[in-house]
Amino acid sequence: MSKPASEKLARPVKAVEHPQRGRLPLVPPQTIAGRALVLVISIMAFLAGLTIAGVSLVSQAAQGWESEIGREVTIEVRPIDGSDMSAEVAKAVALAQEFPGVGSAHGLTDQETSRLLEPWLGAGVDLGSLPVPRLVVVTIDDPGAFSVKDLAAQVTAQVRGGSVDDHAIWVDRLAAMANSMVFAGLGVLVLMLTAMVLSIVFATRAAMAGNRDVIEVLHFCGAEDRFIAGEFQRHFLLLGMKGGAIGGGSAVAVLGLLSWWLSGAAGRPGADQIEALVGSFEIGWRAYGWIGALVVAVAALTAATSRLAVRRSLQAMA
Amino acid sequence: MIRFENVGLRYGMGPEVLSDLTFRIDPHSFQFLTGPSGAGKTTLLRLLFLNLKPTRGLISIFNQDTARITPREMPGLRRRIGVVFQEFRLLDHLTTYENVALPYRVLGQDEASYRADVVDLLDWVGLGDRKHVYPPVLSGGEKQRAAIARALITKPEFLLADEPTGNVDPPLAKRLLRLFYEMNRLGTAVVIATHDLTLMEQVDARRLVLTDGRLEIYE
Ligand SMILES: Nc1ncnc2c1ncn2[C@@H]1O[C@H](COP(=O)(O)OP(=O)(O)O)[C@@H](O)[C@H]1O
Ligand SMILES: [Mg+2]
Numbered sequence: 001m002s003k004p005a006s007e008k009l010a011r012p013v014k015a016v017e018h019p020q021r022g023r024l025p026l027v028p029p030q031t032i033a034g035r036a037l038v039l040v041i042s043i044m045a046f047l048a049g050l051t052i053a054g055v056s057l058v059s060q061a062a063q064g065w066e067s068e069i070g071r072e073v074t075i076e077v078r079p080i081d082g083s084d085m086s087a088e089v090a091k092a093v094a095l096a097q098e099f100p101g102v103g104s105a106h107g108l109t110d111q112e113t114s115r116l117l118e119p120w121l122g123a124g125v126d127l128g129s130l131p132v133p134r135l136v137v138v139t140i141d142d143p144g145a146f147s148v149k150d151l152a153a154q155v156t157a158q159v160r161g162g163s164v165d166d167h168a169i170w171v172d173r174l175a176a177m178a179n180s181m182v183f184a185g186l187g188v189l190v191l192m193l194t195a196m197v198l199s200i201v202f203a204t205r206a207a208m209a210g211n212r213d214v215i216e217v218l219h220f221c222g223a224e225d226r227f228i229a230g231e232f233q234r235h236f237l238l239l240g241m242k243g244g245a246i247g248g249g250s251a252v253a254v255l256g257l258l259s260w261w262l263s264g265a266a267g268r269p270g271a272d273q274i275e276a277l278v279g280s281f282e283i284g285w286r287a288y289g290w291i292g293a294l295v296v297a298v299a300a301l302t303a304a305t306s307r308l309a310v311r312r313s314l315q316a317m318a
Numbered sequence: 319m320i321r322f323e324n325v326g327l328r329y330g331m332g333p334e335v336l337s338d339l340t341f342r343i344d345p346h347s348f349q350f351l352t353g354p355s356g357a358g359k360t361t362l363l364r365l366l367f368l369n370l371k372p373t374r375g376l377i378s379i380f381n382q383d384t385a386r387i388t389p390r391e392m393p394g395l396r397r398r399i400g401v402v403f404q405e406f407r408l409l410d411h412l413t414t415y416e417n418v419a420l421p422y423r424v425l426g427q428d429e430a431s432y433r434a435d436v437v438d439l440l441d442w443v444g445l446g447d448r449k450h451v452y453p454p455v456l457s458g459g460e461k462q463r464a465a466i467a468r469a470l471i472t473k474p475e476f477l478l479a480d481e482p483t484g485n486v487d488p489p490l491a492k493r494l495l496r497l498f499y500e501m502n503r504l505g506t507a508v509v510i511a512t513h514d515l516t517l518m519e520q521v522d523a524r525r526l527v528l529t530d531g532r533l534e535i536y537e
Contacts, residue, residue, distance in 0.1 A: 024411065026420075026423075214409055217407050218420075220401055220407075221397075221468075222394070222397030222424055224393045224424075227424055227426065
């Protein structure tokens, strides 16, 4: 038989008890503008991650250019009245081939030269009738053994109208451009981290103001400033780690997606240009490593900044 | 232990709330601080627990001039003083148990070392079955008892209570008064601010009477 309803109602209502799940934080978490701060931190970390990837891409590409260009010099043979161009070119090739450190040397044939000049002079030009310099491409096997200066001295001495171009100007310009891009990237990184630090400072101050009562009670109970700062810092460290992980993770995801899309994009419009510009769009493991370090740095920076801001506020309260 | 010499206090540019207070509070002593509402009892207690600085005069606590206390020394001194606030000042996001354990927790002590103490005291003040409840759910009397328990838990040398029986019925008030008395017997100096005459009649103790900011003492 079921019990009468009245008996059920008469049962004493037990006080609502909350199960004790570990120690509750001394600073009420909901009073810290947590979600907004996590969002700001993750956006900053995301942008910083992309910047890091961009910087590493540029410096990688620059290194590629430099080593490629650095492994090649050109001997130019200008036509001079009374000289036999083909003989001079052959002399230059022979000279270069015997030179220490050189892998191969080969004079551009008439065909190759006219193909090179086609964009300017049009097809079917008779090179013999034009005072066009001839080129010998020298590739270098062992840059340690090779000396541009010595080659240049010998070429000028032995080949009539000969001179050596080691592309030094190009290499310098490329290096300068790449360096300035890297510096710009680092500058952007610093600005973003500064903005992040400032927003953490404001959030910390707001949290302190919102928890004045709690802080006072902790003081009356004999808490040291160090202890109180630690309680706040724990929250901000957590927020920083969350924001850093979300932002850094999204940056890695976007980069991974982008490189996958570009690698499978042979023939896709734009891919060639990118390929020409940066070699292959391949974010090295080092860049991912830096993004990982960034996440750690963001969390640490958040904790350290909030600690400093908390201690400042506590000193002002005392 | 505590010495006041010609202490005066005003809030901002207002009139002097306390004037020319000169008195001592000895170790192990028990006294009531009384006077009509607005007489300055709470203000005097705030001076005693280092929450206010006097506008003039000299206060020394534990033989230390309060004007010369550095911020670093403050926590150490406050740990020797227990305070029951008139408005309780419990932390709403912590359970009753955690509120009472707070003075231990800020010392960085291991919870196992004080759990039994806290549970015992909660049982003693009749909050044994309210351990895991948050203050907003407690009645006025229950909050009062939690606040008292928090002030007593570390057995401070000096205990200040601001209207500690203002929210409880007479039988419980008597029980709480006995708690203070027991603490005093164990060596704590006690100051109870109250305007409850029936409470004061129960114990033959020293009385500090505040009227218009001046103090009269009845030993
Ligand atoms: N924070 C404050 N700022 C300005 N005046 C105050 C403040 N606190 C108390 N007072 C004034 O000081 C006087 C004494 O107050 P209080 O010490 O609270 O008296 P009691 O506790 O005896 O009722 C009152 O006139 C009150 O208005
Ligand atoms: Mg009062």
